[in-house]
Amino acid sequence: MKLYSSPGACSTANHIALQWAGGEFKVEVVAREQRQSPEYLAINPTGQVPALRHGDFVLTQNAAILGYIADTWPEAQLAGDGSAVQRAEANRWLAFVNSDLHPAFKPVFGPARYIADEGQHEAVKAQARSHVRALFERANRQLEGRHWLAGFRSYADPYLYITLRWAQNCAIDLGGFDNLAAFKQRMEGDAGVQAALKAEGLSY
Structure with missing residues (x-):
């Protein structure tokens, strides 16, 4: 799993959630100007962060990514106790x-x-x-x-x-x-x- 994040943007919340989840992940720090590069636009055509790549699956939108992290590592209980x-x-x-x-x-x-x-x-x-x-x-x-x-x-x-x-x-x-x-x-x-x-x- 790889998170694309810009320092201090809302994507940093995803980074913290990944730390709390305790699983294996990588983070690529993307400067604001890099978000309009062809390489990053191929990942997220909106040129925004965050973006999350997990195998062939690419997910955008902060709230969706936070939910995906919680569902990937349910033992961290980032969405509660399962109830x-x-x-x-x-x-x-x-x-x-x-x-x-x-x-x-x-x-x-x-x-x-x-x-x-x-x-x-x-x-x-x-x-x-x-x-x-x-x-x-x-x-x-x-x-x-x-x-x-x-x-x-x-x-x-x-x-x-x-x-x-x-x-x-x-x-x-x-x-x-x-x-x-x-x-x-x-x-x-x-x-x-x-x-x-x-x-x-x-x-x-």
């Missing part, structure tokens, strides 16, 4: 990060995609930061009395952690969210997280 309830909880919080939280960053990363007037870009980014903070408030409430989003360690947790790194890099105020701060600290003390970040040239 429908725990898998639903893991999927609920994966969906929250993938469908709500991740897209909310897009106006911060690239306001020009939403409004052409450069004079309005900072206003767009400020509104987006406010929306992102509101979503993180929901995650902070969910983590009250819990170490993990779903109540157990799941594939939603690495994805949430990566978005917290984005928030820090984008100067999004998460002051007062003590549960999220404790979660981020726990993640950065985790051996699998540290191994993934080190392999991608990231600090923790």
Whole structure:
């Protein structure tokens, strides 16, 4: 199994999940400019990360890859204990990060995609930061009395952690969210997280 990942992108969540799964895998770090190369476009025609190759099977889309990792190594219990309830909880919080939280960053990363007037870009980014903070408030409430989003360690947790790194890099105020701060600290003390970040040239 081989993961194609760009440092600090959502694909790093897949890398952490692979570390947690405990199986054999390889990671190829793909710089942003390399994602438009003919070699990488042959793997993922969208030019995006992540991509996962397992034999002749190539899979894209972050949430799908996280589920595939969990199903390949079920003993790691990244989707829960095998019960429908725990898998639903893991999927609920994966969906929250993938469908709500991740897209909310897009106006911060690239306001020009939403409004052409450069004079309005900072206003767009400020509104987006406010929306992102509101979503993180929901995650902070969910983590009250819990170490993990779903109540157990799941594939939603690495994805949430990566978005917290984005928030820090984008100067999004998460002051007062003590549960999220404790979660981020726990993640950065985790051996699998540290191994993934080190392999991608990231600090923790």
